[in-house]
Amino acid sequence: MYSEKVMDHFMNPRNVGEIPDAQGVGQVGNPKCGDIMKMYLKIENGVIVDAKFKTFGCGAAVATSSMATEMIKGKTVEEALKITNKAVAEALGGLPPIKMHCSNLAEEAIKAAISDYFRKQGIPTDHLEDLACGRRCDDIHKAREDD
Amino acid sequence: MRERFVYLDHASTTPVRPEVLEAMLPYFTQKYGNASSLYSIGRESKKAMEEARIKVAAALGAQPGEIYFTGSGTEADNWAIKGAAYANRKKGKHIITSAIEHHAVLHTCQYLEREGFEVTYLPVNEKGLVSPDDVRAAIRDDTVLISIMFANNEIGTIQPIAEIGKIAGEKGVYFHTDAVQAVGNVEINVSGMGIDLLSLSGHKFYGPKGVGALYVRKGVKITSFMHGGGQERGRRASTENIPAIVGLGKAIELATLDMEERNQKLIALRDRTINEVLKRIPHVRLNGDRQRRLPGNVNFSFEYIEGESLLLMLDMKGIAASSGSACTSGSLDPSHVLLAIGLPHEVAHGSLRLTFGEENTQEDVDYLLEVLPGIVERLRAMSPLYEEKEGSQCTVKK
Numbered sequence: 001m002y003s004e005k006v007m008d009h010f011m012n013p014r015n016v017g018e019i020p021d022a023q024g025v026g027q028v029g030n031p032k033c034g035d036i037m038k039m040y041l042k043i044e045n046g047v048i049v050d051a052k053f054k055t056f057g058c059g060a061a062v063a064t065s066s067m068a069t070e071m072i073k074g075k076t077v078e079e080a081l082k083i084t085n086k087a088v089a090e091a092l093g094g095l096p097p098i099k100m101h102c103s104n105l106a107e108e109a110i111k112a113a114i115s116d117y118f119r120k121q122g123i124p125t126d127h128l129e130d131l132a133c134g135r136r137c138d139d140i141h142k143a144r145e146d147d
Numbered sequence: 148m149r150e151r152f153v154y155l156d157h158a159s160t161t162p163v164r165p166e167v168l169e170a171m172l173p174y175f176t177q178k179y180g181n182a183s184s185l186y187s188i189g190r191e192s193k194k195a196m197e198e199a200r201i202k203v204a205a206a207l208g209a210q211p212g213e214i215y216f217t218g219s220g221t222e223a224d225n226w227a228i229k230g231a232a233y234a235n236r237k238k239g240k241h242i243i244t245s246a247i248e249h250h251a252v253l254h255t256c257q258y259l260e261r262e263g264f265e266v267t268y269l270p271v272n273e274k275g276l277v278s279p280d281d282v283r284a285a286i287r288d289d290t291v292l293i294s295i296m297f298a299n300n301e302i303g304t305i306q307p308i309a310e311i312g313k314i315a316g317e318k319g320v321y322f323h324t325d326a327v328q329a330v331g332n333v334e335i336n337v338s339g340m341g342i343d344l345l346s347l348s349g350h351k352f353y354g355p356k357g358v359g360a361l362y363v364r365k366g367v368k369i370t371s372f373m374h375g376g377g378q379e380r381g382r383r384a385s386t387e388n389i390p391a392i393v394g395l396g397k398a399i400e401l402a403t404l405d406m407e408e409r410n411q412k413l414i415a416l417r418d419r420t421i422n423e424v425l426k427r428i429p430h431v432r433l434n435g436d437r438q439r440r441l442p443g444n445v446n447f448s449f450e451y452i453e454g455e456s457l458l459l460m461l462d463m464k465g466i467a468a469s470s471g472s473a474c475t476s477g478s479l480d481p482s483h484v485l486l487a488i489g490l491p492h493e494v495a496h497g498s499l500r501l502t503f504g505e506e507n508t509q510e511d512v513d514y515l516l517e518v519l520p521g522i523v524e525r526l527r528a529m530s531p532l533y534e535e536k537e538g539s540q541c542t543v544k545k
């Protein structure tokens with residue numbers, strides 16, 4: 001059900017680990033959903049020079065985490081904020097429809113880590129408020145019950 | 148190419164035994180007659196079907212006239228529950244079942260709730276056992292059916308069926324059991340156990356897929372399932388699937404013949420797997436009851452990791468297994484069975500079901516034990532929920 005690229009990023013995930021002196025750390029997802037991702041960013045002069053992750057989750061969650069960290073390395077924080085879960089999924093050669101919700105995690109983790117960075121830098125994060133998601137799971141559960 | 152393929156998912160389905168396939172083959176191309184036809188190849192089909200019926204009846208301690216062939220285990224469950232509910236509407240609208248039934252039962256009950264029936268979903272204890280006292284206490288004057296599965300497909304727990312059957316008999320309430328996982332694994336006697344309706348499915352005991360049977364005790368009132376021709380005494384119309392029925396008959400005969408011998412072997416594989424995994428891997432729990440479980444069933448939860456990842460990595464090593472994680476179920480919730488025995492969501496997500504079958508060997512267990520610890524360690528090293536501190540001391544991060 002997974003593309004070769006997804007399987008490659010799942011079996012050989014890039015950038016697994018932690019960055020002890022990270023400028024931004026974000027954790028998203030919750031155990032109820034079954035996917036949790038923690039992202040660590042090393043940021044110098046507004047540029048993401050290193051990214052690492054730890055993920056508790058399915059194949060899609062691990063692969064999107066891996067791909068997302070690859071995509072943001074070398075980008076400015078503003079550029080990184082524009083990366084969507086769809087872009088990550090596309091870079092992986094697509095995900096099965098029922099797995100799209102797992103891929104939200106990567107986009108959210110990037111946003112959560114960057115907003116942590118902004119907070120530590122004293123930069124206002126109001127414009128990010130509705131992006132860092134804690135309600136993701138319940139929203140999806142609700143959407144499902146409705147159909 | 149894979150070096151090795153080890154199939155550890157027999158609760159999902161089993162291979163067709165060569166003897167079963169051999170018995171089926173003539174009924175596709177040579178003895179293809181319609182069992183309702185009066186000429187020779189029609190009569191031959193009819194005879195083969197009735198022989199299969201006798202075999203199913205013998206395996207259950209029933210009369211052949213009490214066996215109806217169906218298109219699957221799911222169909223048998225649907226028929227038993229809807230059939231008993233609709234046929235006994237005058238008596239009442241209450242059904243008792245458990246929280247850990249297969250979806251073939253649960254979703255049928257939910258459907259009936261929308262049709263105006265009331266359903267009590269009995270809880271189970273932490274091992275997955277239904278309490279007969281709870282069954283007794285739940286019975287009302289308007290209860291028309293009790294449906295409790297014989298053995299659970301995920302955690303393998305075997306229910307106190309005879310006790311529940313006795314209570315149902317005393318109270319004059321019909322008792323249905325989904326025995327799809329039990330047939331060929333557990334001794335079954337419908338009269339001794341007070342069972343009025345019993346579902347089974349061919350592909351769980353080395354028979355073909357897409358064929359099942361429903362036992363209906365003589366005199367039990369249920370509506371017909373399919374309306375059409377007069378097949379299955381008019382209660383389940385449509386031209387009978389003779390090859391599949393012949394295969395089911397042969398498979399149930401073989402499954403019950405060598406049950407004890409096979410079970411001894413399966414229990415040895417099961418228990419060694421349980422003991423060794425619990426010994427070699429930290430932060431693991433066994434789900435289900437240690438003793439009262441199906442001979443081939445093992446179900447673990449590995450803390451801090453997610454089941455689908457585990458399955459993918461096992462698959463890369465050629466091991467086929469299953470999990471109750473949300474990401475494998477196609478829904479967002481982990482298995483209702485694991486939640487019903489009280490597991491927290493994240494622990495339920497990390498479940499692994501291994502179900503042994505007759506072609507498995509101790510070498511398969513050796514291989515599993517060789518690859519599993521490394522896979523678990525690798526996934527844990529990737530998990531934000533897990534942190535290794537100073538050697539083997541592990542803690543959960545907030």
Ligand SMILES: Cc1ncc(COP(=O)(O)O)c(C=O)c1O
Pocket residue numbers: 158159219220221222224249251296298299300325327328348349357358359
């Ligand atoms: C307990 C139980 N009931 C019912 C079924 C459904 O059987 P079938 O696949 O024949 O429809 C299964 C198997 O998936 C099962 O394990």
Ligand SMILES: [Zn+2]
Pocket residue numbers: 034035057058059060061102474
């Ligand atoms: Zn997922």
